[in-house]
Amino acid sequence: MAVSVEDFVPALIGKDVDDVVILGGGLAGLFCALKLAPRPVTVISNAPIGQGASSAWAQGGIAAAVSDHDTTEKHCADTIAAGAGICEEKIVQQMTQEAGDRIRDLLSYGVPFDQDLEGRLTVSREAAHSENRVVRVRGDMAGKAIMGAIISAVRNTPSIRILEGYMGESLMGEGRYVTGVLARKRGGLARVALPAKAVVLASGGIGHLYAVTTNPGEANGHGVAMAARAGAVIADAEFVQFHPTALDVGRDPAPLATEALRGEGATLVNASGAAIMKDVHPDGDLAPRDVVARAIHREREAGRGAFLDCTKAIGAEFPERFPTVFAACEAAGIDPMSQPIPVAPAEHYHMGGVLTDANGRTSLDGLWAAGEVASTGAHGANRLASNSLLEAVVFAARIAEDIQGLMPTPRSAYWADMGEETGLPTRRNAEERAAITILRETLSRNVGVERNAEGLQRALGDILAAEAQCQRDSIKNMMVTARIIAASALNRKESRGGHFRSDYPDIDPAQAKRSYITLREVNEIARNAVENVSTSA
Incomplete structure (x- = not known):
């Protein structure tokens, strides 16, 4: 159950009740805060905003039907097909229909999406998409560029207060109603109680519950646990997506070799050079991620190894077209222009999470959830490539609109000093x-x-x-x-x-x-x- 103030005194308790407290400094949390402006919002972030967010690590881009040859109906159909029979169709329809508007929002915040000479967005294809619809930035830098623009906008919005270096630990509540967040400064003992009229969970995924993951260390499942302990319903938690092509170079987290490489013609081979996906699936190297991940897993279990061969499809253009992956390979002593890249499946994305409705409301009053911590039903059993950032911005905007409708009159943007923390630093024993x-x-x-x-x-x-x-x-x-x-x-x-x-x-x-x-x-x-x-x- 959610804790009450009496359960955690002594703690630092703000004199004011925030209109909205958002737990998470990734794309979903920050986009929601911007959409709520000028309503005062406090964002709690485990790390400096952007540094601990999986959003910033996203390489592929955002899926959206923005080209002349594509339609939202096609995007919806591809998403449902990838979801293996359990997507919420109406949710998918809404998400794909609103994709274009959210891309325009991001452009207005300064995101430098790739464009052609006539100013039209450049789109590429990834696995299980029937059309080119992934909007990118310099090949594999979408996440970093999007977060950079959003963070700049947030820093310049006076109604948003950022508490960096604080970890959410529990939800405060009275019965079924969530009334705030109990957080602790990272590395310290003192806890901070942040009462709020509305709480938005945007705390990210579960990657670091696994030994091999592409996610930052802050993706550790805290938000799901906090909601579950408070009594929230969790949906589809068994569905975990493993990215098939993490670099197998002994790093934690494992660097990601974006799916866009295979979209450009790179092939998966074993140590003897035989094509891994040739007889596994009709779509070959661009089969759904779960199929590719299992094929690579079995190849490795059989002792034949797994490699991503980009030498012919990309070759000498690698440093310019995929600078992030090239830098990771170079750091590991691999030349992807002339050598196949060793790869292994790694935990990448959690389709499950805190159950929400179309407006991001959870089963607890006063609690919303957005991004990877949420389970909207948009992804079903298997997320379609590059739909994660799309879901984050679509439902963050919906949550903001829902909260604005419930609280039509915002208070002034003033926060009292929380005071100094007491207590000695704490370390993991x-x-x-x-x-x-x-x-x-x-x-x-x-x-x-x-x-x-x-x-x-x-x-x-x-x-x-x-x-x-x-x-x-x-x-x-x-x-x-x-x-x-x-x-x-x-x-x-x-x-x-x-x-x-x-x-x-x-x-x-x-x-x-x-x-x-x-x-x-x-x-x-x-x-x-x-x-x-x-x-x-």
Whole structure:
């Protein structure tokens, strides 16, 4: 349940109640704050805004039907097809129809999308798209450029207050109504209570619950856990997308080799040079991500290795056309102009999250969610490439409009000094560091690209054991979200989209529906799993 003020005193409590508190300094949170202006908004960010956001790392771009040859209907159809039977069709229709308006918003904030000599947006194609519709910036720099422009706009908007270096730990509440956020300054003990009339979760994904991920360290599932502990319904948590082509160079997080490389003709091969995807899927190297990720996973498991060969399709143009990937390869001692790039699947995106409606409202009053922490139903079981940034801006704008309608008269933009923090700095103790390592290895091994009942039950037991070693709420939140994912994966006895069960390898038409779960149900599933493991041992 959400905590009340009495549960965490002493804490620093602001004298004013904010109109809106947004947890998360990525694209969804900042775009929502801009759309709420001039209403006063406080944004809580784990790291300096932009630095800890997965949005800034996005390479491909934003999908939008903005060319003369494309339509929103085609974009909608491609999204639904990729979603493997469980997309919310009306949500997808709304998202794709509003894509053009959100692109225009981003242009107005100064995002330098690639354009031709006549000023028309340049678009490219990525996997499972039937048309060229990905709006990019210098090939693979869309995320960085978008976030740079948005951050500049936010810094110049006086109604937005940024609290950088604060970690959200719990939601404050009274019954079903969320009344604020309890946060802690990173590295400190003192906690800050931020009461609010509306709270927006935009805290990002779950990448660092896995040992191999393309996400920054701040993507650790806190928002899902905070909402679940407060009683919110979580949807589709079993659906985790693994990007098939992370650079396999021993870095954490793993650098990403954007899908746009394959869109430009790069091919996946094994160590002997044989094409990996030739007989796997009709779309070959541009098959849906889950299909490609499993093919690479199996090739690696068989000891044949996996590589992305860009030498012919891109060759000497690599540094100019894909500077981010080229720099990552160069840092690892690889020349992608003349050498195939070693790749491996890595956790990339979570289709599940806090259940929301078309306006971003969760199952708790006073709480909205946007971006990767939310589950709108737009992605279904498998996100279509470059729809993530689109979903973030579309639903951030919808949330802002919804909140403006509920609170027509904003207060003045004034905040009292929060005062000085007390307490000594805190560090992860040895037990918590070991617990995090166990968690990440367990999810990669047992809740990864391929799963089965035995591994999922073992994962739930290992997570519970690791959680018992944790003291701080921030670490416990990671464990809670991990349990939600594993329990949801155990519940779905079929394979669909980003969820593949080797013991149930086929799609079951009877299960073509979204999944919903609460923390109480997760705890019961985990207890039963531990008992089953103990009995069979």
